Amino acid sequence: MSNRDRMTRFTRRRFLGGVGALGLAGLARLAPADEGHGGARAAAKAALEIEQAAADFVNPLRLPGASGLWGVLKATEVREIRVRRTELAVLPGLASPFWAYAVESGAKRFLNPTLVARRGDEVRVRMANELDQPTIIHWHGLANDDRNDGTGIYVAAPSETYDYGFTVRDRASMYWYHPHPLHITAPQTYRGLAGLFFVADDDEEALRRALGLELGVTEIPLVLQDKSFDHEGRLEYDVPREAMFHGFFGEEILVNLTARPAFTAARRIYRFRLLNGSNARNYRLAFLQGGRRLGFYLIGTDGGLLDAPKRVDQAFLTPAQRLDVLLDLREAREGRPVVLATLGFDPMHNEGAMETGVPKAAAASGGGHEGHAGGAMDGEGKPILRIDVEPTSGYAKKIPAKLSRLPAPPPAGGKPRRIVLAHDGKGNWTINGWQFEMNATPLTVRRGARETWLIENSRASMPHPMHIHGFQFRVLERRGTPAQVRVLGTDSNGLLPQDRGLLDTVLAWPGESVRIALDFTHPFPGDQTYMFHCHNLEHEDLGMMIQYGVKA
Amino acid sequence: MNRTILAVSMLVLALAADPARAQSSDPASRQPGGAHDVKSGTGTGIVQKIDSNKGTVTIKHGPLPALDMPGMTMTYPVKDKAQLAGLKPLQKVEFDLGYDGKNFLIIQIK
Numbered sequence: 001m002s003n004r005d006r007m008t009r010f011t012r013r014r015f016l017g018g019v020g021a022l023g024l025a026g027l028a029r030l031a032p033a034d035e036g037h038g039g040a041r042a043a044a045k046a047a048l049e050i051e052q053a054a055a056d057f058v059n060p061l062r063l064p065g066a067s068g069l070w071g072v073l074k075a076t077e078v079r080e081i082r083v084r085r086t087e088l089a090v091l092p093g094l095a096s097p098f099w100a101y102a103v104e105s106g107a108k109r110f111l112n113p114t115l116v117a118r119r120g121d122e123v124r125v126r127m128a129n130e131l132d133q134p135t136i137i138h139w140h141g142l143a144n145d146d147r148n149d150g151t152g153i154y155v156a157a158p159s160e161t162y163d164y165g166f167t168v169r170d171r172a173s174m175y176w177y178h179p180h181p182l183h184i185t186a187p188q189t190y191r192g193l194a195g196l197f198f199v200a201d202d203d204e205e206a207l208r209r210a211l212g213l214e215l216g217v218t219e220i221p222l223v224l225q226d227k228s229f230d231h232e233g234r235l236e237y238d239v240p241r242e243a244m245f246h247g248f249f250g251e252e253i254l255v256n257l258t259a260r261p262a263f264t265a266a267r268r269i270y271r272f273r274l275l276n277g278s279n280a281r282n283y284r285l286a287f288l289q290g291g292r293r294l295g296f297y298l299i300g301t302d303g304g305l306l307d308a309p310k311r312v313d314q315a316f317l318t319p320a321q322r323l324d325v326l327l328d329l330r331e332a333r334e335g336r337p338v339v340l341a342t343l344g345f346d347p348m349h350n351e352g353a354m355e356t357g358v359p360k361a362a363a364a365s366g367g368g369h370e371g372h373a374g375g376a377m378d379g380e381g382k383p384i385l386r387i388d389v390e391p392t393s394g395y396a397k398k399i400p401a402k403l404s405r406l407p408a409p410p411p412a413g414g415k416p417r418r419i420v421l422a423h424d425g426k427g428n429w430t431i432n433g434w435q436f437e438m439n440a441t442p443l444t445v446r447r448g449a450r451e452t453w454l455i456e457n458s459r460a461s462m463p464h465p466m467h468i469h470g471f472q473f474r475v476l477e478r479r480g481t482p483a484q485v486r487v488l489g490t491d492s493n494g495l496l497p498q499d500r501g502l503l504d505t506v507l508a509w510p511g512e513s514v515r516i517a518l519d520f521t522h523p524f525p526g527d528q529t530y531m532f533h534c535h536n537l538e539h540e541d542l543g544m545m546i547q548y549g550v551k552a
Numbered sequence: 553m554n555r556t557i558l559a560v561s562m563l564v565l566a567l568a569a570d571p572a573r574a575q576s577s578d579p580a581s582r583q584p585g586g587a588h589d590v591k592s593g594t595g596t597g598i599v600q601k602i603d604s605n606k607g608t609v610t611i612k613h614g615p616l617p618a619l620d621m622p623g624m625t626m627t628y629p630v631k632d633k634a635q636l637a638g639l640k641p642l643q644k645v646e647f648d649l650g651y652d653g654k655n656f657l658i659i660q661i662k
Contacts, residue, residue: 056602056641091598091642231597231614231623233644251612252642259642 044291046344046381051288054339054383059092061261061385064196064216067108070256072215075117075125075168075197078103081137083179083193084130086111091259094233099131099191101177112195114221115177119201121168129156135188136162138180139197140320141302141472141504142170145524149469151531152180153438153547169523170472171304171404171502172204174221174273174322182436186279186537190237190248192257194277196221203305203404210400211269211326219271220263222340224317224384226250226281226376244538245427246349246462247280249378253342255385262386265338267329268395271299272340274323279537281378282463282507283342285323286314287387289332297399300324303472303502305404312497314343316485318465318507320535323498326399332389340385345484347379350510351423352460406501409474410519416454417443421464421508421534421544429464429534429544436543441529443548449520452476457508464539467505469530470522470550475499475506477515485509505535526552592650592659593618599643600625607633609661611645619651630658638662 064070069088081101088098088111100111117123129135134157138150147154148166156162175197179188198215213219227250228236239248255261276283287294297309302322309326317323332338376382423429434442445451453473457464478494488496499506508514522528533545597613610627628649630636639645639661647661 058640094598094644229598229612231612233598233642 043343047286047288047293047341048291050341050343050381050383051291051337051339054337054341054386057260057262057383057386059258059261061220061263062256062258064114064221067110069111070114070196070221071108071110073103073105073110073113073115075115075123076121077105078113078115078123078125079105080126080128082128082130083135083137088192088257090227090235090254090257091229091233096229096234097191098235099188099193101137101193101195112192114196114198114215116198116200116215117168119168119170119172119199122165123168124165125163127156127162127164129158129160129162131188132158133184133188134158134181135179135193136181137164137177138469139164139166139175139177140467141173141175141322142166142168142197143470143472143522145522146470146528146530149530150177150180151469151529151547152182152185153529155181168199170199172199172201173300173302173304174198174275174324176275176277176320176322178277180531182438183541183543186239186244186248186541187237189277189537190227190279191235194223194225196223196273196275199304207299207305207400207403211271211397212395213271218268219273221256221273221275222385223256223275223277224253224283225257225277226253226279228252239538242427244542245351245423245429247536247538249281249376250278251376253281253376253382253384262337262388264388264390265329266390266392266395267332267334268392269326269328269330269397269399272323272325272327274317274325276317276319276321278319280319280539282319282345282347282465283317283384284314284345284379285317285384286341286343287327288339288341289336294327294331294338296328297326298323298497299326299399299403301498301501302504305406306501307404307406308402309399310490310497310500312488314488315497316345316488316507318463318505318535319537320465320467320505321498321503321507328399329387329389330395334389334391338387338389339383340387341383342381344381345379346482347377347463348482348510349378349462350460351462409476409517410450411517414452416452416515419453419455419466420458421455421461421466422458423461428542429539431532431534431544431546434546436533436545436547441547441549443532443546445518445520445548445550447520447522447528447550447552451518451520453516453518455506455508455514455516457510457512457514459511461510462536463507463509464544465505465507465535466532467535468518468532470528471518471520471530472502472504473506473516473518474502475514476517479513479515480511482509482511485512520550522550528552589653590650591619591652592648593621594646594648595621596644596646599639599641599645601627601641602636602639603627604633604636607636609636609639609658611647613647616649619649626656628656628658630661635661
């Protein structure tokens with residue numbers, strides 16, 4: 001056998017071995033997302049298989065504490081954020097190169113601190129770039145002027161600093177911060193740069209009092225990120241240009257940078273603040289126990305609390321989106337863990353490899369929806385977090401019927417502005433045919449205008465999580481929604497549960513049209529320039545992003 | 553479900569019944585047999601999955617030059633199932649891998 005033949009054989013074995021390694025969890029990928037036609041039994045079986053796969057989830061979930069990784073800090077007390085390379089044992093006991101937002105405050109050291117603020121707070125912070133490449137922090141979801149937004153037009157070169165100064169004006173919610181330099185956002189975020197930014201207000205504090213919630217104890221942020229590791233346990237990001245067309249799909253789904261995590265909970269109400277911090281992976285989230293989905297309450301979205309809780313038993317979560325949920329573990333049975341999982345679904349990579357300009361082999365190997373060998377396919381059913389429930393009692397609080405006053409969607413303003421998502425047949429994703437250009441602002445709105453945008457994703461496409469900087473919006477209608485998503489609709493307009501709140505990112509599935517309402521009112525003087533882009537970070541880096549202007 | 557996913561799913565179905573199918577069916581028969589042509593090499597990697605019943609371990613490992621193997625993720629039978637007892641998923645391991653021209657077998661793993 002020649003070396004070449006042997007290598008070919010090993011490559012094939014590698015693929016087969018990788019698929020074999022999926023084992024029972026891999027089978028769950030086959031579960032129908034739509035449970036019609038007697039699929040309920042198959043769904044229960046798939047759920048049990050996912051639960052079984054969580055048996056080896058034993059690593060204590062990393063939580064925000066008084067210092068260190070995810071440590072909690074008042075945003076008003078942070079003076080300097082150093083963006084630097086460091087080391088972190090992402091896998092237990094195995095040091096890995098890791099990029100972090102490092103802060104020193106009161107003789108304590110923090111990595112990717114969890115920043116907390118109250119509406120109205122003034123944030124004054126200097127970012128010091130200690131990387132060997134440009135970077136900038138984007139305060140994702142916060143409505144800032146363009147200089148403080150971190151659009152990527154303004155960046156700090158290596159060894160330079162960038163000063164932010166802004167007032168926190170947005171509703172209480174869990175926002176986040178991450179890099180946004182042009183064309184290198186995906187690798188920088190993947191290598192570790194991401195942190196949470198909590199905003200509180202009176203409604204928020206009333207809810208915490210009513211349920212006895214404490215951040216990091218009974219109110220648990222869950223940052224979902226999929227990562228791959230090399231054979232030494234170091235973070236690995238190897239995404240060639242062809243694979244960027246699909247995005248990065250990692251081998252392990254981490255929570256708060258914990259691989260195969262477990263969390264011990266009491267029988268009471270927990271609040272989980274979920275962020276999809278993955279580069280490209282969508283999740284279909286559910287809490288499983290004994291083959292059934294537990295009900296939970298959706299109470300908030302990207303832009304804060306809903307007006308009232310909405311009981312659901314699953315929800316899709318697309319990159320950059322957040323979900324605020326309450327899980328009442330008094331409803332769970334004792335003696336068996338509850339498993340937060342992503343259920344199997346069709347990931348709808350329907351771009352049609354023959355027409356994309358991406359070689360077929362590249363489309364069907366590492367970085368595509370099959371993921372890396374041994375990794376998790378996009379849309380595959382997998383456990384995410386094991387929750388061990390202790391037999392405690394004495395908690396008698398109830399979920400409030402009223403949470404907040406959610407502003408009504410702005411009234412529609414004339415004919416919708418059409419936004420078409422497609423690819424150009426040459427391996428590029430486009431927005432109305434546009435690709436990012438530094439000196440182009442192909443879309444302009446008037447400050448104070450109320451507009452309706454119709455985001456139309458082509459049939460030969462992928463799911464695109466579309467994020468707008470500078471403003472939050474409301475979803476008015478979905479059309480052409482795939483059946484696996486449509487079954488979660490809550491009204492005749494096809495709105496999903498999270499569409500009932502304020503969003504800064506919305507997922508448009510292939511063939512789907514999403515009508516959204518925007519109010520371009522803001523207090524910032526002069527013309528402002530923001531970004532509108534796909535938050536599949538590899539798509540963003542490839543140029544699926546445009547600048548849009550807000551004319552004063 | 554597109555054709556690629558269907559194909560991969562069918563492979564998953566086929567292989568979930570026996571993850572070591574890419575090698576052979578009976579661990580007892582996988583002893584690198586005969587005195588000739590038996591090679592072995594030492595590798596390091598990260599444990600992905602342990603199957604105590606089947607006596608297999610899936611490892612993402614680096615190259616094994618002695619066996620002319622590149623780095624890969626692969627499921628291997630172990631010579632002595634008892635060696636699996638001390639292993640945990642995502643643990644870094646060093647292992648000796650034997651190859652008789654047909655089958656692989658982990659001689660030792662720690």
